[in-house]
Amino acid sequence: MIDSRRWLWMAGLLLLGWLLYLLQPILSPFLIGVLLAYLGDPLVDRLERWKLSRTWGVIVVFALFSLILAVLLLVLVPMLGKQLMRLYELAPQMLDWAQHQALPWVQARLGLIDGFWRFDQLKAVFSEHLGKTTDILGMLLSKATASGLALLAWLVNLLLIPVVSFYLLRDWDLLVARLRGLLPRDREGLVVQLASECHEVLGAFLRGQLLVMLALGVMYAVGLMLIGLELGLLIGLLAGLASIVPYLGVVVGIGAALTAGLFQFGGDFYPLLAIAAVFTVGQLLEGMLLTPWLVGDRIGLHPVAVIFAIMAGGQLFGFTGVLLALPVAAVIMVLVRHAHDLYKLSDLYGEPPSASDEPINPA
Incomplete structure (x- = not known):
């Protein structure tokens, strides 16, 4: 009976993984909504302790998030855009500086042979790709508008994020209680x-x-x-x-x-x-x-675990995998820690007999 229950749980987990893989294209707004609700739940709980209702607490938190987003869009994004354009303008000069000053200095200090860096070829390749970057925005817009259905789906997913986040945040404690009851x-x-x-x-x-x-x-x-x-x-x-x-x-x-x-x-x-x-x-x-x-x-999470989880999630499931990477890594880390404790207590690990437990041979 116990073995059948274990196999049932394993089959359920495999089925869940298979469903997540099939639903990967539509999961992103829901996963982002879950993440935002998870991050905002402590703030709403604190507002509830201040005698504010759950719904009004969610509205206050949403207003705070919206204000931060508006500041980023109105202030930070234009400043970053200017610096990116400045970087684009400075890139050829930086390449010349690296070719005629920085790399020759490093070459002289390290005693490298002439032509070691092959910088002319590198500069030609870089300049060729750099010249194409001016058309990136137009290319993206043309591809986005080439399929009206794809553009509409992208906009719907974007609009779904605040809706999903609002309802999950409002009912977070109720959902956790119901999951615990199951x-x-x-x-x-x-x-x-x-x-x-x-x-x-x-x-x-x-x-x-x-x-x-x-x-x-x-x-x-x-x-x-x-x-x-x-x-x-x-x-x-x-x-x-x-x-x-x-x-x-x-x-x-x-x-x-x-x-x-x-x-x-x-x-x-x-x-x-x-x-x-x-x-x-x-x-x-x-x-x-x-x-x-x-x-x-x-x-x-250990730094190496963070790097590996993000890269593995992106490689396996794309952007959805990146969103799932850290929660899955946290769960695996906790399970591995408990498996390690169980292994140390098992007969498989064993403990070598101490000196006091060894039999004494009579002389």
């Missing part, structure tokens, strides 16, 4: 414990690490712009996004910022020192203030 009574405690651990891992990562990313991106961007770096906003936000993996953001950011600083300021030492100071201060604040305050001592 659990087998003899397994409810174990499943709830595993779900709580998964929630702790995801909460530490999503609500903690994402806030750390946002704070670092703002600090890096403001600091680099105050120094006068032309691409400061773009590089700062890129470093903040790369901080999804600890220490990757500072490596990417300081490398890109120093390269842009060398090109813009030449051999002037003080702007480069200021760039290094911005990232040093950011790392100190992250280690001493942001991470202890926003993430705490909860166990998050």
Whole structure:
């Protein structure tokens, strides 16, 4: 009987995976809605503790999210667009600078042979593709409008996100209670414990690490712009996004910022020192203030697990896989931890006999 139940559960899981694979093209708005509802639920719960109804709490949270989105669209997006256009204008000059100054200096220091970099070929390929980027927007628009049905489906999916998020956020506690009520009574405690651990891992990562990313991106961007770096906003936000993996953001950011600083300021030492100071201060604040305050001592996902999960999800299921990657990785991490504990307690692992347990041979 127990074996048949196990096979039934395995068949159910396989069927669920197969259905998710078939429904992959329409899952994105629902997964984004679930993610937004999961992130917004603690805010709504806090508003409920302040004697606000659940519906009005959801409306307040939605208004806050809409205000943040409006600020991003009205302020940040135009500024980023200007910096991207500036990067496009500077790209040929940066290539010439790299060819005639940076790479010859590295070649002389490392003792490389002449023609080692084959930069002429690289520049020709890069310039060819760079010249085509001016037509990217037109190409995308032509492909999007070539199929009115595809454009309509994209707009419907975009409009579905706030609708799905609103209803899920309003009924979040009710849905969780009903799911708990469907659990087998003899397994409810174990499943709830595993779900709580998964929630702790995801909460530490999503609500903690994402806030750390946002704070670092703002600090890096403001600091680099105050120094006068032309691409400061773009590089700062890129470093903040790369901080999804600890220490990757500072490596990417300081490398890109120093390269842009060398090109813009030449051999002037003080702007480069200021760039290094911005990232040093950011790392100190992250280690001493942001991470202890926003993430705490909860166990998050290992950086290698984050990289592998995102790449594997994108490779297997595209954008839908990227959205599912971190929750699935958190569940797998919790299950592996419990499997490890069970293995250590099993007869298969065993414990070598201690010195006091060994039989004493009579002399």
